[in-house]
Amino acid sequence: MKTIATNNLLLKPTFGRRVQEFADKSELLPLITNGKKRIADFSDLTPEDIISLYKQGKIRENDAMFWLGIAAVNAEEKAKEQEQLATMDALTQVYNRRAFMDNFSKELNRLRSKHLQIQKLLDEPMTLALVMVDIDFFKKINDNYGHLGGDQALRGLADIMSREVRATDMVFRYGGEEFAILLPDTDHKTAMEVAERIRKVVKNSKITVNKKKDKRIKMTLSLGVATIQGKDLASIKAPEVMIPKLIKKADDALYYAKLHGRDQVVNWTKKVKDALKNQK
Numbered sequence: 001m002k003t004i005a006t007n008n009l010l011l012k013p014t015f016g017r018r019v020q021e022f023a024d025k026s027e028l029l030p031l032i033t034n035g036k037k038r039i040a041d042f043s044d045l046t047p048e049d050i051i052s053l054y055k056q057g058k059i060r061e062n063d064a065m066f067w068l069g070i071a072a073v074n075a076e077e078k079a080k081e082q083e084q085l086a087t088m089d090a091l092t093q094v095y096n097r098r099a100f101m102d103n104f105s106k107e108l109n110r111l112r113s114k115h116l117q118i119q120k121l122l123d124e125p126m127t128l129a130l131v132m133v134d135i136d137f138f139k140k141i142n143d144n145y146g147h148l149g150g151d152q153a154l155r156g157l158a159d160i161m162s163r164e165v166r167a168t169d170m171v172f173r174y175g176g177e178e179f180a181i182l183l184p185d186t187d188h189k190t191a192m193e194v195a196e197r198i199r200k201v202v203k204n205s206k207i208t209v210n211k212k213k214d215k216r217i218k219m220t221l222s223l224g225v226a227t228i229q230g231k232d233l234a235s236i237k238a239p240e241v242m243i244p245k246l247i248k249k250a251d252d253a254l255y256y257a258k259l260h261g262r263d264q265v266v267n268w269t270k271k272v273k274d275a276l277k278n279q280k
Contacts, residue, residue, distance in 0.1 A: 047071045089173040091151055092158035100172035100180055101243065104130075107184050108228070108239035115230025126230040129183040129191035132250040133161070133198070136220045136262040138177040141209065145217075149209035150177075153219065156207035164198050180250075188227045188267050195223045195265040203263065220263035224253030252276055 045053075047068055054064035087099035095103070111128050135141070135157065142150040154177065161171045165181060174180040183191050199221050206216035226249035233239045253268040256276060266272065 045071065047075070089158075092154050092173050094158045094162060094179070095170060095172040097172065097174055100174060100182070103170055103172075103182060104243050105240040107182060108233060108242060110184075111228070111230045112233035112236070112239045115234055125187075126185060127187045127227050129186040129188060129225060129227045130246050130250045131181040131183065131191060131195045132174070132224045132247070132254045133157075133179040133181065133195075134222050134254055134258070135177040136222055136258070141217065141219065145209045145215070149215075152209045152211070153207050153217070156205075157202060157219075157221075160202055160205060161198055164201055165194060169194065180247075186227070188225060191225045191227060192265055192267055195225055199223060199263070199265055222254055222257040222262045223265045224250045224255070224257060224268065225265060226250035226253060226268040 045067065050059070050064055050067050050071060053059045054061065059067075087095055087102070089096040107128055111126060115126055135153065138150065138153070141153050145153075154173075158171065158173065158179070161179065161181065165171055166183075168184055169186075170182045172180045172182070181194070183194060186194075203218070203220050205218075207219055208214075208216050226246050228242060228246050233242065236242065249268040253266040253272055256272045257264045257266040259279070260266075
């Protein structure tokens with residue numbers, strides 16, 4: 001049974017009460033759950049249309065209140081769908097770059113707040129980890145199987161990563177063939193384990209690049225890991241300023257992995273930083 005609930009105040013000037021007060025009444029629920037219609041089906045109309053019909057005397061007050069409750073629920077569901085479309089990558093059905101930046105900022109602020117509140121009670125420092133993921137020789141996949149084949153490979157990788165990460169982790173398509181994974185409350189050791197598991201599963205899998213011809217290929221990944229501790233954010237009023245720095249560390253670790261043979265996971269360290277500096 002679906003409850004109608006809304007905070008819509010649209011009818012208040014007209015009826016002197018909120019739609020919520022009427023829509024929550026239990027006697028309305030059988031009208032929905034039993035599939036019975038109330039005079040006419042106005043479920044596709046906007047709240048403004050329903051109010052207009054009421055003012056014209058074409059529907060009664062109770063009917064207007066009922067359908068406004070339905071319209072409010074529909075509007076809330078549509079808003080949720082639009083929000084999802086704005087934060088999901090259409091191709092791979094994982095979160096997009098916009099969602100990555102939003103969630104990254106939220107996690108950094110949460111980490112800082114948590115550190116300031118309870119760090120003294122904990123023995124281990126609280127940490128947020130970031131993993132950057134890139135498909136090795138992706139251009140060859142596009143060259144050999146076309147962009148549609150490349151798209152299939154991206155979908156296959158996104159599916160594997162979504163299955164292999166933990167429930168608290170978040171997978172994002174960062175851009176092109178590069179993905180990002182946020183791992184809240186995770187130290188570098190655990191982040192390396194998660195990244196290594198993904199690398200092995202992908203390497204041992206055959207990714208579909210042409211469903212009609214049942215063409216599947218092997219591919220490998222390079223992954224870079226970087227972490228930040230709550231104590232590093234304690235003195236920073238806006239933790240999101242650390243986003244580019246952590247992304248660069250993870251990207252540098254990823255680049256180091258590619259320079260040294262690909263198909264591996266590299267954790268960012270000062271050694272990695274110095275090695276890349278000497279490459280320039």
